[in-house]
Amino acid sequence: MKKNFKQELLRDLSRYKNKSLVKRNAKFFQTYKGGYGEGDLFWGICVPHQRIVAVKYCKDADLKDTEDLLRHKIHEIRFVALVILTEMYKKGNDNIKFNIMQVYLRNFKYINNWDLVDLSAPLIAGDYWYRNSLEDFWEYAKSGNLWKERTAVISTLYFVKRGRFVETLELSKLFLSHKHDLIHKASGWLLREIGKIDTKPLILFLDRYSSVMPRTMLRYSIEKLSIEKRKYYLKK
Numbered sequence: 001m002k003k004n005f006k007q008e009l010l011r012d013l014s015r016y017k018n019k020s021l022v023k024r025n026a027k028f029f030q031t032y033k034g035g036y037g038e039g040d041l042f043w044g045i046c047v048p049h050q051r052i053v054a055v056k057y058c059k060d061a062d063l064k065d066t067e068d069l070l071r072h073k074i075h076e077i078r079f080v081a082l083v084i085l086t087e088m089y090k091k092g093n094d095n096i097k098f099n100i101m102q103v104y105l106r107n108f109k110y111i112n113n114w115d116l117v118d119l120s121a122p123l124i125a126g127d128y129w130y131r132n133s134l135e136d137f138w139e140y141a142k143s144g145n146l147w148k149e150r151t152a153v154i155s156t157l158y159f160v161k162r163g164r165f166v167e168t169l170e171l172s173k174l175f176l177s178h179k180h181d182l183i184h185k186a187s188g189w190l191l192r193e194i195g196k197i198d199t200k201p202l203i204l205f206l207d208r209y210s211s212v213m214p215r216t217m218l219r220y221s222i223e224k225l226s227i228e229k230r231k232y233y234l235k236k
Contacts (some may be wrong), residue, residue, distance in 0.1 A: 005057065006065050013053045013080060018044040029075070029113050036146060045076040046051045047165065054083035061088060067103050078110055078121065086123040089191055100109025101128045105136065114182055121151045134167070141171055146180055153186040158165050160193045165201050168194060173215070176209060181216055188220025196224055210236050 021044030029037040046063040061084045069081035069141045104111075104124050127150045129137045141152035153175070155162055172187045195202035202221065210218055222230045 009057045016049040039092045040075050041225050050076050050079050054080045058087045070107050082120045089124050117150050121154035122157040126155035130158050148184050165194050184216040186213040188217040189222035192223050206233050
């Protein structure tokens with residue numbers, strides 16, 4: 001591990017600051033009062049540059065220092081920390097995976113926007129919950145917290161890619177009456193992913209619930225179906 005891992009990473013990342021992107025990112029991630037990202041702060045760094053820095057420091061990463069970065073007030077620094085954690089998780093043994101999952105859970109309040117959730121939920125939480133107890137999974141799903149709920153949905157991408165659909169279908173049913181568009185999008189996306197592997201469970205779900213599905217969820221879920229099928233479910 002580099003002696004000044006955090007300081008060097010922050011110095012390298014700061015070189016990519018772009019003032020012209022700060023305002024755009026603040027608007028895009030709804031940091032205004034009442035927005036889902038209210039109060040978040042940005043350096044205006046694009047994702048490719050965040051990933052360049054993360055990859056550079058992955059091999060020298062220390063879990064404690066990376067946890068400190070995950071608690072940083074700057075959004076892009078938290079993103080980089082999560083990239084590093086996902087890489088550490090993928091390469092780790094069961095004990096390392098357990099420790100990273102504990103870091104993930106106890107610092108979840110810092111994973112507070114959809115990009116941070118979508119980056120980490122399948123590769124950390126999804127993998128861990130797939131192989132272990134689903135107690136925390138269901139706690140997140142029923143928490144009433146937007147980011148925990150989205151994490152539960154997006155984590156099942158790991159399940160779906162391995163042919164396990166039951167949790168995704170249950171969450172999609174649970175969130176039929178959810179008020180937030182970000183949950184509708186996530187549920188629809190995962191239903192679509194099921195359909196890409198096996199259309200039967202998707203069609204069964206649509207036949208039963210398409211008439212009461214939020215429009216966004218429905219549109220996302222049917223994107224890969226035939227034109228005729230899409231028209232049928234949109235009219236229904």
